[in-house]
Amino acid sequence: MTAINADSRRYDTQIHRRATRTVMVGEVPIGSDHPVAVQSMINEDTLDIAAAVAGIRRLADAGCEIVRVTTPSMAHAKAMGEIRSTLRAQGCKVPLVADVHHNGIRIALEVAKHVDKVRINPGLFVFDKPDPSRQDFSKEEFDAIGQRIKDDFRPLVELLKAENKALRIGVNHGSLAERMLFTHGDTPKGMVESAMEFVRICDELDFHNIVISMKASRAPVMLAAYRLMADTLDAEGFNYPLHLGVTEAGDGDYGRVKSTAGIATLLAEGLGDTIRVSLTEAPEKEIPVCFSILQALGLRKTMVEYVACPSCGRTLFNLEEVLNQVRNATAHLTGLDIAVMGCIVNGPGEMADADYGYVGKTPGVISLYRGRDEIRKVPEEEGVAALIQLIKDDGRWVEPA
Numbered sequence: 001m002t003a004i005n006a007d008s009r010r011y012d013t014q015i016h017r018r019a020t021r022t023v024m025v026g027e028v029p030i031g032s033d034h035p036v037a038v039q040s041m042i043n044e045d046t047l048d049i050a051a052a053v054a055g056i057r058r059l060a061d062a063g064c065e066i067v068r069v070t071t072p073s074m075a076h077a078k079a080m081g082e083i084r085s086t087l088r089a090q091g092c093k094v095p096l097v098a099d100v101h102h103n104g105i106r107i108a109l110e111v112a113k114h115v116d117k118v119r120i121n122p123g124l125f126v127f128d129k130p131d132p133s134r135q136d137f138s139k140e141e142f143d144a145i146g147q148r149i150k151d152d153f154r155p156l157v158e159l160l161k162a163e164n165k166a167l168r169i170g171v172n173h174g175s176l177a178e179r180m181l182f183t184h185g186d187t188p189k190g191m192v193e194s195a196m197e198f199v200r201i202c203d204e205l206d207f208h209n210i211v212i213s214m215k216a217s218r219a220p221v222m223l224a225a226y227r228l229m230a231d232t233l234d235a236e237g238f239n240y241p242l243h244l245g246v247t248e249a250g251d252g253d254y255g256r257v258k259s260t261a262g263i264a265t266l267l268a269e270g271l272g273d274t275i276r277v278s279l280t281e282a283p284e285k286e287i288p289v290c291f292s293i294l295q296a297l298g299l300r301k302t303m304v305e306y307v308a309c310p311s312c313g314r315t316l317f318n319l320e321e322v323l324n325q326v327r328n329a330t331a332h333l334t335g336l337d338i339a340v341m342g343c344i345v346n347g348p349g350e351m352a353d354a355d356y357g358y359v360g361k362t363p364g365v366i367s368l369y370r371g372r373d374e375i376r377k378v379p380e381e382e383g384v385a386a387l388i389q390l391i392k393d394d395g396r397w398v399e400p401a
C-alpha cells in the first residue's frame, strides 16, 4: 500500500514534468512552465546564404520553433550575421542556434553575436587528436585539460551572459573526450561527467541560461544518459532544461519509431523540455513527428485528435475511407477529439472522451454522438456532412484557412 502511494504520480493520467527553469532562446522559452519546444536543423551549407535562409524558412513554415545551423569555420560564423538579417528583413523571427565543434572558441565568440543560442559539444570543445598508443590518463593530465577547458570556455560564457543568450551543452555518445573515455568509459556516466564539467564552470561564472542534451544513436543508451543526467542535476541543485533526441535515427518508419522510442519514453517520465527528431530526410519532415509525439502524450495539442477503431468483422462501413473523409473535412479544427468507430457494440464505450463520434449503427446507418450522447441517426451517405453540420450547430466549426 505505502509503496504504491509513494509512487502514485506514476499512475496519474497526466505527465508530471521535472521542474526546470526557463531559458529563453530568442523569444521562445524552454522549460517546464512552457510547452515542449520543437526544433530541427537545416542541412544546407551555411555559406550559401540564400539556400540557408530558404531552409530555415521552410522549417519555420512547417512549425519548427528553433532552428540550428552548423558553423564549422569562421567564415560560416560570419555568414550567420547575413542569414539572420535577411530572415528578420523577411519577417521570419525564428530563433537561431549555432553548432560549434572542434576547438571552436574563436568561432563561438563570433557566431554568438548573430544567434540566440550556441551549442557546444564537450567532447570537442578543447580537442586533441586521440593517441591510440595511450595506456592511461594521469590525474595531472586530466586536470591540465580541465584547466584548458576553463580558460577557453570562460570568454564564451561571459559573452553569452552579457548578451543574455543561451548555451546548449550537447554531449554526443559517439564523441566523448579521450580523457572521459579513460576515466569513466564509454558509458552514460562518462556522458554525464562530460556535461557536468561545463555545467560547473557556468555555475562558477553565475551563468544559468543552459540547456543540456545527452544524445546517442541507441535509444537505451540515451535513455540511461538522460535519466542519470536529470538525477545528477537535481542532486546538485541544478534545474536546467533537457533537449531530447536520438542521433542518426535513420529514415522512414524505423527512424520515426526509433526516435519516438527514445524521446517519448523520457517525456512520459517527465523529462525533456525541447525535442528534435533526427531523420535522414528533408528536415521539415521531422516537425510533424515531433508534434505527433507531443500530441500523443497529451503534452501539446496542435491538431485534431482522431480516435478510430482498427475495424473487425463487425465493422459496418469502410473505416479507412470514412476516416480519411472525416479527416479531410475536419483536420483544421485543432483542439477537437473526433472518433470514427465501426460499430455500436464497442464503439461508443471505446471512443471514451471524444467530443464527437461517427459510429456504425446498422448496415447503411450511422449514429452521430456528442460526447457520450447519441444525437442523430443518418443514412451512411450523409454521415460526414451530418457530422460537419452537428459541429456547426454546436458553434465549434471554423472555416478552413
Ligand code: SF4
Pocket: 309, 310, 311, 312, 313, 314, 315, 316, 341, 342, 343, 344, 345, 346, 347, 350
Ligand atoms: S468498434 Fe466495433 S467494429 Fe471497431 S474494432 Fe471494435 S468491435 Fe470491431
